[in-house]
Amino acid sequence: MKALHGHTDSYYAATANDPQEYPHLEGEVEADVCIVGGGYTGLSSALHLAERGYRVVLLEAERIGWGASGRNGGHVGVGQRRGQGDLEAMLGFETAKQFWDLSIEAVQLVESLIVRHQIQCDLKRGIMHLAAKVSHDKYLKDEAKKLREKYGYRQVEYIDKEEAQKLVGSKRYLGAQMDLGSLHLHPLNFALGLSQAGASAGVRFFERSSVQGYSRVPPFRVKTARGQVKAEKLVIACNGYLENLEPRLTGRIMPINNFILATEPLSEDLASELIANDFAVQDTLFIINYWKLSGDNRLIFGGGENYTKRFPKDIRNFVRRYMLKVYPQLKNVGIDFGWGGTLAITMNRMPCMGQLNPGLYYSQGYSGHGVPTATFAGKLLADAIYSESEGYKVFSALPKIDFPGGTLLRWPGLVLGMLYHSLLDRIGY
Template structure:
């Protein structure tokens, strides 16, 4: 497609700010030879690392298998924004999951943030964790939506502070003339996601969990003990959980038809002076606007502005990624129009057609977790926990999520992307009106 290209695919980490500033580089062994385990988890992102860690904390013999490096996919490339909540509008599924199921989903949405805070404190993970978040309004109707949102969070028992901000009040947090106002909350925040994921994997290793990198799963043999195979080895396990999300490829066709890899991109500026950092983001908060193809941004631990967006369903990134993202950045902060861009990268997020995380079983002993629809830092952690609960004998919360039906994307491999890209163009047009 003219002006677009596929995101870089390599065995090592993409050329992101996160990879350049990681606390330690992982070098776990490849899977070679034949092994056994109680549970094998496939996919070394937030979902897989946290599920394996939850199981190791429960005393299970667990192995984590990653095709590239820990945090290689979306978990190590995202905007680093900690956002509570779980999916979109669980009331849509009340006939299936009941009022108690809806209530449980809202509770899980609150719990995800607490798991991250707990992980960071318990295992001493250095990942620039900061609290504070602003949704920002581009149109008057956004402010109305924010007011309704604030009231709803109070209604469902969210203990965190949600405060509506007018244009002048917002500038104490986000100092840009682009926005009409915003909604501040102290329950969300931001983090260095790759350092968090690698720290969680290190905690797993400390508890005796085995980790294999550069070990792409090529085949699954279902049975009383399921065997996952790579090019150089295999593991036979009582239970297997697939957690590769948008990067699973065609390993399981049923799952591939229900998740669409959508591209999102981020740039990282040169380190800003302390004066400039405080000028543009005096509240040091994470920021997001409410459009379909939204902008999101925040400061890194060393005062770089990490600015993301360009979400699209083609799965492709602009060929001139620096130029396109610089233009978007300058629309928010004109004073940074000529700032040096040190990093630019893209990656895939797994989109589900109903925007709810997908959990379920492929057989009696093979389960899966996928499709966070661009909202995964917190939900990955709670989905890992409820899956660990299920594997440990308490399936109640897992079964609520697993009972939600997830349709395959229409159009098959050839037509689903063009159709969805057209749909996104429609919603972008609505955003512009």
């Protein structure tokens, strides 16, 4: 298998659908809306705006889906990154319920886009949440009951230790929450499918066109090395790859790196032993392990993270240590791919969305819940540009919290916090 040209060497890039390669931006072009960033947020926003008749230009510094949108675990889960109990405590039940309902809408949006545009991305149904500790097991059981009784969500159920261990072929876990309303997929092929749908709707894509700066009032002039876009509206959709492009947003997010491996293809018997129901799986540790079976029966396993600009030298063995804690029976299985990507977390682990100036929109900080949330965020930004929407109001009303110390001191504070939670992952109940 050969990785898609211009993408990191991952299983996803090696199994990508044939994408269209888009040109560099040359000279000046005009648009109603200019979008910066070719991940799920930008792609979804571009598609939904173009379908409403807007002239849209999207600028991507690398290749479409090059960032976290093309490298993640492919889980499309209902809910937010924060649990409903946390959201109720933060925001009250009514607002927490709004976020729950919007999360279901987000998953449904992903599925409807795949079906409507016939995107081939190994779409499968179901996510299983595994309890790593006794206290986590009680939480999953209570949460399943709450979701069914208080939120009317009937697609979730709790299963006990014996049944959970049979389904995942691991003795490590103590119970599980089964969610039939969630999905999982091949994330890069989903992103490429969105771009193909956008191009068909009239979006003009420019790759390898890194934005060097832009004016802050309309008409916006968005400059690259070889050209510029003039537009009445501007969408910043960079997430973990924002860097210093927009200083007003950098302090609200912390980029962190997560790592994934893909095994060699597994036999049907071994694949069934690992995940009997072919769900995507994730555990309840703070530094989460997550895994699923690919369309060709490889185990795609994510584990471990770091907080610098450097990736481990040997990502395959870095992640393999986490995999073998869950599946010691895989010690002799070959690892064909190992890769990493950068995502953005927020202080409250909820998305950060809104306007910086009239006509200048942004969304970021999906905190590891990006496939459904970023796709939905793109639609909400398109809704807000077209006409104010209730979903956009709910998300944009969330508090915007800067990391303490801004961009200079946020890193050591985060590392200390993560080390603390990593220690908790290893001890206690």
